[in-house]
Amino acid sequence: MKELRGLKIIRVTGLIRKVIAALGSTGVIRVTSAIIIMTVIVSCSPEGExxxxxxxxxxxxxxxxxxxxxxxxxxxxxxxxxxxxxxxxxxxxxxxxxxxxxxxxxxxxxxxxxxxxxxxxxxxxxxxxxxxxxxxxxxxxxxxxxxxRVRFFVYDPLRVNRDELSGYEGLTGEEWKGRVLVRSSNSHYNQSLMSSIIAVHGEEGALKWAEGMVANMAREPSGNDRDQVKFIAAGLGDVAIINSYYMGLLHNSQNSEERNVARKVEVFFPNQSGRGSHVNxxxxxxxxxxxxxxxxxxxxxxxxxxxxxxxxxxxxxxxxxxxxxxWPDLLRQWGTFSADTVSLEELGRFREQSVMIFNQAGWR
Amino acid sequence: MEIRKELHRRLRRYAGRLKSILPTLIITFIILVPLLVVTFEFTRPPTEIWHHFTSVLLPGYFQNTLLLLAGVGAGTFIIGTGTAWLVSMYRFPGRQFLAWALVMPIAIPAYINGYTWAGMLDYTSPLYTFLRERYALDTGAYLFFDLLSPTGVIIIFTLSLYPYVYLICRAFFMSQSAAMLETASSLGHSPVRSFFRIALPMARPAIVAGVTLVMMEVLNDYGLVQYFGVDTFTTGIFSAWFSFGDRSTALRLAGWLLVMVLALIILERLQRGKARFDVTGATYRPVRRRQPEKSRALMMSLLCSVPVFLGFILPFLTLLNWTVQTFDGVVDFSFVRLTANSFLLAAGASFTGMAVALLILFSLRYSGSKILYFLSRAATMGYALPGAVVAIGILIPLLAVDSLVGNLLQQMHQGSLRLMISSSVFALIYAYLVRFMAVGYNNLEAGYDRISSSIDESAASLGSSRKRTLRELHLPLLKGALLGGGLLIFVDVLKELPLTLILRPFNFDTLATRAYEYASDERVAQSAPAALIVILTGMIPAFFMNMILTKTNARL
Amino acid sequence: MSLLRLHKLSKKFPGSRVPAVDQVSLSLERGEILALLGESGSGKTTLLRMIAGFETPTSGEVFIDGRLVAGNGVFMEAERRGIGVVFQDYALFPHLRVRENMEFGLKHLPAKERKERTEWMMELTGTSGMQERYPHELSGGQKQRIALARAMAPGPDLILFDEPFSSIDSMRKNQMRKEIKAIINKSGTTALFITHDTKDAMAMADRICMLKKGKNIQTGTPYQLYNTPVNSYVASSFGKTNLISAEVTGGGLKTAFGVLPLKETKWRAGEKVTLSVRPESFILESNRNGCLCGEITDRSFMGEFNELVCEVPTGNGGKEELVVRIAPGKSCSENQCFIRISESMIHVMRGNEEEPDSARG
The missing domain is CATH 3.40.190.10 (Periplasmic binding protein-like II)
Structure with a gap:
């Protein structure tokens, strides 16, 4: 197999050289062709497994x-x-x-x-x-x-009563106006979450949900998941939707301030009484x-x-x-949870719609 | 009969001339391919996603892009012309150092500056931790303003790009005749008044040229706006291509972006008109710098220090600090390889770029061919194409070539051959050539303009062939221009992000992509070592630019 | 056989309506020095560049030593013509030492011969000892001599000079002219140079070719061009002259100043002609008998002569100015003089079909 490849390379090289000879004899063309041939050889050179x-x-x-x-x-x-x-x-x-x-x-x-x-x-x-x-x-x-990774909530226990939290749909309620933090719709994690919402509520329901979320946002979405937690620590919002492993990374950051931030908030697995948390x-x-x-x-x-x-x-x-x-201690502390039953295969089906709905709802 | 013979003769002569520039024509055409791919897309019917884009997203892209252009344009104009004027016209403490240092932010790519600042103003940054602990101020990064916003993008761009305006204005203010300003003061104009009434209007072509350059950089940027979450035309191209998987819409957007860039270029040309930048002639006398009173002089020092401090010193020190913190975890053998990768790639690209530029200019010098002139002008347009667009424009034809070669070989042999060219370093270098050749080309063209045609003719009359003239006369005489242009390409390639992200082959990272990956993976501190090397390399041409400026000044 | 022969050579640049060089025929013999004289825009530079091989003719032919090098579908590149060129800006290669500049055209020779030849050329041009200098370390005159030496080093049959004296200050011009002429003569080469300065042309050239608007209007020795110009343009180009319109009559030339004798027989009666009368062609007389009586409006002492501007009344009641040169010893009264035209010094040219651009040169 490898020998055959080597033979092929020799043929290719010869062929290219002939093509180049036909093209002209300018120095630059020669140099360029040498570069091409070298690239070809390098990229084809037989490697091990x-x-x-x-x-x-x-x-x-x-x-x-x-x-x-x-x-x-x-x-x-x-x-x-x-x-x-x-x-x-x-x-x-x-x-x-x-x-x-x-x-x-x-x-x-x-x-x-x-x-x-x-x-x-x-x-x-x-x-x-x-x-x-x-x-x-x-x-x-x-x-x-x-x-x-679970797309769960983190919240400031001083400003949020754990009982107020229910599921993703709950965050669209009046009482959350100006309190919700979430990153931009460019995030694949948000797109998959949206797909799961579409799977449950249909496109119209999903658009309503997105609009409700946009109405309740504490600020225009910006930054990454970790930033959302920092926003809570800074008092800019009360509850954020983030991926679970970022909380783990924050807790174990080299930066002591980040660890402080992580300790200020608590986590919540949404939709536990219903279909379960969205897990990607x-x-x-x-x-x-x-x-x-x-x-x-x-x-x-x-x-x-x-x-x-x-x-x-x-x-x-x-x-x-x-x-x-x-599981590491931290995940065990957070405890077990039930995951959304919507099949993962279904998420892919709504990918394009999810982006369009985000755009329509003005979720940046 | 006579006519036919004459026609035949002419055709033969024409063919002979064409043959001598054929290799150059081919190479120039190859550089033009991505541009043609983009143009070609316009002839095809738009897709459904294009309609989604135009109805939902495009207005926002437009608004953001225009906002950034206006904001950054205004910001760089004020800082660039203001500092250039102070440094050229007044004496104040630290003037000489500041005149130098004001160029330095050019060494920091905007996206690196961006996430460095984002890191500095992060809730958990030392600055805010300090403020919190000392003064119990607990609003974090958002104490002053929200950096991750269009305003933040404008500020970062302004801090990173004002040197373009500064450089070009300073060169202008230095070269303008003192007589003009002395006449103004003899007519009772205060220095401030002559700035607005004489210097600014006179410097207008220079300023517009600088600001145009800045705006092109803004249109091109992907790293910064992506990181700061501001959607522009360029992020739109990415989103159309990648999120929607719709190449057609991406190319269409790219086409509109190109139209915007063209409009900028044409505007610049139009308003420049016949105005000339250089004031030459025997009457030239440099401006005598005024000595303002002490408090005002100190004020000027302060004003000129602010952009240097915010645009260079602070981010630089921060990156240095992060580098020290993360050195052990990040800098290992693979980091050395990464650096070697980047430098080899940049060296390869700058060599190829300068070789092609030399070939084109040399052919132009001898043939005077109109077609070639037109094509070469078009080929330098690549500089205005965003990296992502160049990447699409290159992938499409390269993949076609690859599968053609593959099919050919498959017929000769059983088994399948994998992609070679399109996922190789060659594709990257090709892309850099398309994108950055113009930088070296312009430099070399200026160098060629300085070689009088009588040098070539004199060599010819001494029996020297063209090749020999190139080797023994042009090459040594163009050494400076070749090195300078090569250096500019080198640094540009080192900084380049979106193109490299899309086209790089297996196991191939550059300093820029690594820094960006760390930063977008929310590990800004770890990105510092790579960023620092990019910046240190970028300082070399900045030093040169300064040197050229001061030397010109001394000679004048 | 002529060393250089141009046959009806023309060059029209694209986009221009009139040809830069218009049907110029010319030949140059071995050992001769020829000046192409003309004002800017006369096409002299284009002509030179076509001879050198830097420009392709639109029509016509260039022969060197009887061999066709340009025209009729043939074009020999400059590097193969073996013509030396000395450029106005000297075009010394700035990054090469004088020695390397000199040796540039001698690559085909072995090192020893190269060195000998270079030394000989430098001796000839009086630049020995400058071998190791760079061009920017030379004075203008030295640069020119090096450029000449470099052009001559490969031993070309023909050397072309592009405005050789235009960047030399007038104080040193005379000396430079002599030196260069001596060098050319000593080396036995043939030279062609272009200039806009008649003095250069007169001092250096064996023959002068006068160009105007791309046309060769007169070629001849400096003596011929000075004394027997074909028209008033040539006449006034070579020093001051008085141009007087006249009409040929049966017995002579009818001018505003009366009838002058006509010796030549080629003119037919009734023909309009122009007379060129050089300022030194006047004889100062002490009385008015048969003389023109002029009122002196200006006089200037020029060293070897006095130059007077006289207003002379014409037959129809008007007045016309004449420039007259007289030996400094001769004097005349405060504001009047009596002058007579020396009849042998009157040159008759075809009529005023061409308006002289500056009648008094």
């Missing part, structure tokens, strides 16, 4: 895990890190000649979208099917969740055109090992998808 990953997860713990994977299996991991939308767009444009084998995103609806666009393939892995509970993976096994996943799938499919499956299998799951939970404060992986 590899797996090429497009990932929108950009956490320190991921780098550690990938390094450990290479150490344990000898499979080199090549990584392109970018926003998941960018990665999907890139996959689409690259089509069947893409070099990516694995797509990792931090949002379920992006994975569903990738599946719908035909960018992923079915994972023939009984191990994954067995290990991951059905709710946290694609029913056709096109992708699987790796970690869970970060997950992975094998690309439809994957060249190193087996290696990709190995990588996903590795990330679903108990050790890897626990490392992510303890260092990045995401919830493991494996039911028997241990």
């Amino acid at each position: 590899v797996v090429n990953v497009y990932s929108s997860r950009h956490y320190e713990v991921d780098n550690k895990l990938l390094a450990r994977f290479t150490g344990e299996t000898g499979i080199k991991v090549n990584l392109v890190g970018a926003d998941s939308d960018q990665l999907i767009t890139r996959l689409r444009m690259e089509g069947e000649r893409t070099r990516a084998d694995v797509l990792i995103t931090a949002d379920a609806s992006r994975l569903s979208m990738a599946k719908e666009l035909g960018l992923l393939q079915k994972m023939e892995s009984p191990a994954i099917r067995e290990k991951v509970p059905p709710h946290w993976r694609d029913s056709d096994m096109y992708w699987t969740g790796l970690t869970k 996943i970060s997950g992975a799938g094998i690309t439809a055109a994957a060249e190193n499919r087996e290696n990709g499956l190995k990588l996903i299998g590795f990330l679903l090992s108990i050790e890897a799951q626990e490392q992510i939970a303890f260092e990045n404060f995401e919830y493991p998808v494996l039911p028997d992986a241990r």
Whole structure:
């Protein structure tokens, strides 16, 4: 296989050289062609076992895990890190000649979208099917969740009575006017939340909800999830919708002030008396055109090992998808919760509508 | 019969001339490809998402973009011309240092300045912690104003970009004849009055040129507005392309952005008219700097220090502090590789850029071809294209080439070949070439203008071939221009963000993308080491610009 | 065979309605020095550039040593013509030392010969000892001599000079002219230079070609152009002259000052002609007999002569000014003089079809 590749390279190089010779003999063209040929050679040069990953997860713990994977299996991991939308767009444009084998995103609806666009393939892995509970993976096994993050509330216990809080829908009530903090609608986490609302209340209901939220916002959405918590600490608002793991990171920040901020607020799992809190996943799938499919499956299998799951939970404060992986103390303190029963696959279906509804409602 | 022979002869001569510039024409055309891709999109029917954009989003984009343009334009105009005037006309404590230091913010890319400031004014920053603990002020970052807002973006842009206006105005004020201003004072104008009545109107072309440059930077920015959550045309392009997966709408938006940029350029040209920047001639005499009374002199020192302090010293020290804090966690072997990556990439791009610019200008010098002139002018438009647009414009044709080559090879062999060109460093360098060639081109063009044509002709009459003239005369004589242009491209590539984010190959990070990733991952302090290297490198051309200014002054 | 021959050479620049060079024919013999003389816009620079190979002719041909180098579909590039050029701004390569500048055109020679040739050229031009200097360390005159030496070093058959004296101050001009002429003569090369200064042309050139509006209006020795100009433009270009309109009659030339004798026979009666009478062609007489009586309106002492401006009454009752030069020893009364035109010094030219731009040069 590798030899064949080498042969191909020689042919390509010869071909390109001929094309260039036909083009002209100017020095600059020669130099340019030399550069092209070199790039081709470099990009084709036979490597050992590899797996090429497009990932929108950009956490320190991921780098550690990938390094450990290479150490344990000898499979080199090549990584392109970018926003998941960018990665999907890139996959689409690259089509069947893409070099990516694995797509990792931090949002379920992006994975569903990738599946719908035909960018992923079915994972023939009984191990994954067995290990991951059905709710946290694609029913056709096109992708699987790796970690869970809850989109929950944090609030200032001095200004908010815990009993006032109910669910996402509750925040649109009159009494919350000027008290709600949430980041902008560009956030994928908000888009997935909106998709879950659409799934439950339909498009019109969702638009109403979004408008109600906009009416109650303490300020124009800005900053990231951590900033929302800081806004509460600063007294600019009373309750914020954020992703759970950011609270974990705040509690464990190197900056003592951030830890202070985290201690000032409390967390609340919304919709517990109803359908459950909106839980998003970060997950992975094998690309439809994957060249190193087996290696990709190995990588996903590795990330679903108990050790890897626990490392992510303890260092990045995401919830493991494996039911028997241990949780860090902080997550245990927050306690268990029931998750929204809307299937993750459904979230992807409403992605475009969710953005449009946000835009219509004027949710920046 | 005669006519046919004559026609034939002419055709042959024309073909001969065309052949000599053919390689240049091809290369110029390649640079133009992304521009053509954008233009081509306009000929196709718009998609549904385009309608969503025009009805719901576009008004907001327009409003924000215009607001930023107006705010930043006004801000850079006031700070740029004001400080340039004070530094050129008055003596005050620290003037010489400030005249230098006022250029320095140019070394800090706006997005880095932005998240550094955001970090400095964060609720948990030392400043606010101090204020809270000492004075029990508990409104945090929002004590003064909300930085993550259009106002904040305008302030950051102004602090980062005013040096463009400052530089160009200072050069102008330094070169203007004292006689003009002395006449004004002999006619009873106070210095302040002559500033408004004489200096400003005279400097108008310079100011407009500077402000236009600033506005182009604003239109181009993605990093800062994205981080501060202000939607502009450029973020709209990203959102259309990535969130909606609609390339067509993205290209359409890009086309409109291009129209805006063109309008800016045309406005600038129109108002410049026949006005000339340089005041030459024997009557030139530099302006004698006035000595204001002490309190006013101190006031001037203070005024000129503010932009330097806010735009450079404070963010720089903060980044330095963060670097010290996070050094152990961030700076390891991979960081060295990252730096090497960035520098090699920038070096490759600046080399390619200057080589192509040289080739085009050299061909133009000899052929005087109108087509080539037109194409090369168009090719320098790439500077006005936002990085994201260049990325789309490059990916589409490169992917096509890739699959063509792939198919070809597939026919020769079984098995499939993966993408080579479009996900390689080559694609990145190509993109930088499209985006930044103009920077080097303009520099080199100015250099070529200084080589009198009699030098070439004299070499020819001494039997020197064109190649030899290029090698032995042009190259040594253009050394400065080549280095200068190369350096500008180098720094621009080092700072570049959106393009690199989209096009980089596997395992390929640059200082800019790493800094941005850390910052957008809410770990601003960790982004500092990478940011610091970008800034330190960016200071080199800033130093040079200063040197050129002072040298010109000394010679005059 | 002529070293250089131009045949009906024309150049029209795109966008311009009139040709810059219009059907110029000219030939130049070996060892000759020819000046292309004309005011700015006369096309002399374009002509020079076409000879050098920097410009392609629109029509016509250029032959060097009998070989067609431009025109008729042929175009030989400048670097292959073997013509030396000395530019107005000298075009010394600023980043190269004088020695390297000199050797630039000698790349085909072995190092030893290169050195010898360079030294010989520098000796010839009196610039020895400057080998290691940079152009910016030279004075204007030195630069010019180096530029000349550099152009001559490869041993071209023909050297072209573009306005060689225009940037030399007038005090040193005379000396420079002599030096350069001596250098050219000593080296035995053929030279063609363009100038707008008649004095340059007269002092340097064996022959002068006078250009106006792209046309060759007269070519000849300086003596010919001075004494027998073809029209009033040429006449007034070479020093001061009095232009007097006249009509050929049976017995002579009828002028406002009376009838003058006509010796030449080529003029037909009734033809309108212009007479050129140089200021030194007048003889000062002590009495009014047969003389013109002029009222002196201005006099200036010029060293070797006195120049008078006299108002002379004309036959029809008007007055006309004549410039008269007389030897300084001769005197005349306070405000009147009696002058006679020396008949042998009258030059008759075709009539006033061309208005002289500045009648009194």
